[in-house]
Amino acid sequence: MGFAFSLSLGAGFCIFFGAGWVILNHLRKPPVKTLVDNPPVKTLVDNPLLDFIGYKGLVKKSEFIRILTDALISLGFDDIAALLEERSGIPLHSAIVKQFLKLVKDGEWDKCIDALQGFQLRDEKPVSFLLLEQKFYEVLNTGNVTDARRILKEMVRLRVDTNRVHELASQLIISAPGEDTTESVNSRSEFMEKLQDLFPPGVIIPERRLEYLIEKSLVDQVYHCSFHNVPDSDLSICYDHDCEDHKIPSETVQILEEHIDEVWFLKFSHNGRYLASSSKDKSAIIWEINAEGKFSLKHKLEGHQNPVVEVLWSPDDRQVITCGENEVIRSWDVDSGAFVGSYERNGVGSISCGWFHDGSGIIGGMADRRIYLWHLNGTEIEHEQGQRAQNLSDVAMTTDGKWLVSVGKEQHEISFFDRETNRVEDVIVEEDMITSFSLSDNNSYLLINLITQKINVWYIQGEPMKILGLDGHKRSRFIIRSCFGGYDEDFIASGSEDSQVYIWHRTEWREPCRVLSGHSGAVNCVSWNPTDMHMLASASDDGTIRIWGIDKNLN
Numbered sequence: 001m002g003f004a005f006s007l008s009l010g011a012g013f014c015i016f017f018g019a020g021w022v023i024l025n026h027l028r029k030p031p032v033k034t035l036v037d038n039p040p041v042k043t044l045v046d047n048p049l050l051d052f053i054g055y056k057g058l059v060k061k062s063e064f065i066r067i068l069t070d071a072l073i074s075l076g077f078d079d080i081a082a083l084l085e086e087r088s089g090i091p092l093h094s095a096i097v098k099q100f101l102k103l104v105k106d107g108e109w110d111k112c113i114d115a116l117q118g119f120q121l122r123d124e125k126p127v128s129f130l131l132l133e134q135k136f137y138e139v140l141n142t143g144n145v146t147d148a149r150r151i152l153k154e155m156v157r158l159r160v161d162t163n164r165v166h167e168l169a170s171q172l173i174i175s176a177p178g179e180d181t182t183e184s185v186n187s188r189s190e191f192m193e194k195l196q197d198l199f200p201p202g203v204i205i206p207e208r209r210l211e212y213l214i215e216k217s218l219v220d221q222v223y224h225c226s227f228h229n230v231p232d233s234d235l236s237i238c239y240d241h242d243c244e245d246h247k248i249p250s251e252t253v254q255i256l257e258e259h260i261d262e263v264w265f266l267k268f269s270h271n272g273r274y275l276a277s278s279s280k281d282k283s284a285i286i287w288e289i290n291a292e293g294k295f296s297l298k299h300k301l302e303g304h305q306n307p308v309v310e311v312l313w314s315p316d317d318r319q320v321i322t323c324g325e326n327e328v329i330r331s332w333d334v335d336s337g338a339f340v341g342s343y344e345r346n347g348v349g350s351i352s353c354g355w356f357h358d359g360s361g362i363i364g365g366m367a368d369r370r371i372y373l374w375h376l377n378g379t380e381i382e383h384e385q386g387q388r389a390q391n392l393s394d395v396a397m398t399t400d401g402k403w404l405v406s407v408g409k410e411q412h413e414i415s416f417f418d419r420e421t422n423r424v425e426d427v428i429v430e431e432d433m434i435t436s437f438s439l440s441d442n443n444s445y446l447l448i449n450l451i452t453q454k455i456n457v458w459y460i461q462g463e464p465m466k467i468l469g470l471d472g473h474k475r476s477r478f479i480i481r482s483c484f485g486g487y488d489e490d491f492i493a494s495g496s497e498d499s500q501v502y503i504w505h506r507t508e509w510r511e512p513c514r515v516l517s518g519h520s521g522a523v524n525c526v527s528w529n530p531t532d533m534h535m536l537a538s539a540s541d542d543g544t545i546r547i548w549g550i551d552k553n554l555n
């Protein structure tokens with residue numbers, strides 16, 4: 001057995017060596033490369049141009065070498081690319097293609113069309129058409145309308161795409177001589193893409209093909225990653241990505257205990273460096289994060305006579321407003337913690353409040369069931385909205401400033417008040433009483449919390465459309481708030497009356513992907529840090545705030 005083995009090994013080696021040498025002569029490759037690359041049995045018969053590599057043998061080696069050459073060129077290593085072409089004997093492009101691409105690069109469109117004959121394409125016309133189209137744009141750009149018109153005639157004669165010719169002809173009419181038409185010029189990459197598609201595959205190697213393939217594989221991995229929740233900068237092409245559910249914040253990393261009564265509301269600042277909370281104890285607190293990611297009390301905002309229902313960040317994070325229950329709305333300076341001013345209507349208390357999208361004004365949902373608007377300086381802005389707000393209702397402005405969103409009629413409706421037309425233009429009707437709502441950052445989605453322990457998600461770009469209903473958390477008496485968060489706002493988190501925090505992911509809405517225990521009273525509100533997708537905060541009747549992070553042992 002041992003004898004036979006060593007014999008065959010010896011023989012194999014001889015053949016291998018000999019064959020390697022033959023190929024080596026043929027391609028002028030250094031011997032050591034050939035020995036490594038070609039397994040013994042194949043080398044005698046194989047044409048290296050037909051070699052396959054990859055763990056499934058799907059990748060044509062010659063194509064692989066060509067996209068490597070292209071990658072080297074795109075990175076500025078032209079000399080190494082030339083060396084690779086020479087050593088491998090596999091050029092990036094054949095001489096005729098190289099010549100053609102040079103003509104394209106120089107914009108020698110007529111010569112390009114002449115050169116097409118060398119390719120023996122089944123149908124040259126579509127390529128000629130595309131080249132003429134590019135020429136048309138260039139000529140039009142110089143303002144030579146006569147010449148542009150002549151090119152269109154040539155295109156008509158090709159009988160490739162009459163509609164396209166008509167489109168181009170209409171551009172001829174709009175553009176006055178000398179006017180800049182660069183906007184209508186095809187981008188070069190778009191043109192090259194179209195051009196490649198008109199040649200048989202592999203004739204022209206698309207620019208930056210390797211980069212594209214690698215990035216596409218990353219995008220696919222992210223797409224298939226269950227509960228994906230890491231920043232793009234964490235991705236690496238050196239290993240296959242899958243974060244499973246380890247990256248969902250679910251470990252208590254800090255408990256904040258400065259409030260002395262139920263914590264009703266909390267919200268991270270837009271820059272993620274602060275957290276603001278408000279409590280039944282009639283105060284609001286601004287917390288600041290340190291370098292270690294721990295929060296400490298920065299300012300306690302005191303002055304309200306009643307519990308503080310909400311505390312909301314100005315778009316630039318320099319001020320917060322607080323809404324005292326059935327009281328005034330106050331604004332505060334974040335840096336100094338100083339009281340800045342109040343917004344009020346004589347004798348009418350506030351129920352909820354909000355900021356204008358640009359920080360120029362304040363919205364108040366008031367106890368007389370109306371919505372009031374103020375300039376930042378306290379001057380009231382005239383606002384007549386047919387439908388009236390309700391008790392407990394939220395008000396908000398979309399970040400584009402277009403819509404004023406509020407809870408309407410008998411608390412079963414959400415109204416979208418268009419600030420341009422000054423009318424309610426859209427209404428969402430819910431089956432049960434609405435207790436709170438929350439907009440996604442890009443205004444595409446709206447989360448609605450119902451009194452019946454249900455959260456509905458609506459798509460609100462265009463005609464509002466309900467896309468799903470979440471169950472699982474417990475609520476019946478209080479306002480429980482929910483929020484979007486995490487990577488791409490793919491997650492929804494919600495408080496619950498059973499002292500837990502519930503988290504769902506958009507790949508599987510029916511079941512929460514995480515249920516977080518720790519609080520000893522109802523969880524009234526949650527907020528996901530907009531700049532740290534691994535940080536979530538929750539506010540509870542137990543008087544504490546919990547900061548949730550990821551389990552370091554699993555990461």
Ligand SMILES: *[C@@H]1O[C@H](CO)[C@@H](O)[C@H](O)[C@H]1NC(C)=O
Binds near residue numbers: 144146147
């Ligand atoms: C337009 O181009 C043609 C040929 O390309 C040239 O003969 C003619 O003088 C040009 N006309 C103008 C107005 O530039």
Ligand SMILES: *[C@@H]1O[C@H](CO)[C@@H](O)[C@H](O)[C@H]1NC(C)=O
Binds near residue numbers: 375376377378379
């Ligand atoms: C408050 O600001 C608004 C808008 O800038 C302005 O029109 C109004 O006159 C100001 N009111 C006072 C009292 O300064």
Ligand SMILES: *[C@@H]1O[C@H](CO)[C@@H](O)[C@H](O)[C@H]1NC(C)=O
Binds near residue numbers: 326367391
């Ligand atoms: C609405 O608010 C008014 C005034 O604050 C209060 O009297 C009433 O009980 C509230 N209604 C509900 C359903 O909370």
Ligand SMILES: *[C@@H]1O[C@H](CO)[C@@H](O)[C@H](O)[C@H]1NC(C)=O
Binds near residue numbers: 489490
């Ligand atoms: C808003 O964000 C969602 C999820 O991140 C995304 O699917 C959607 O395309 C975005 N919409 C707009 C208008 O950017």
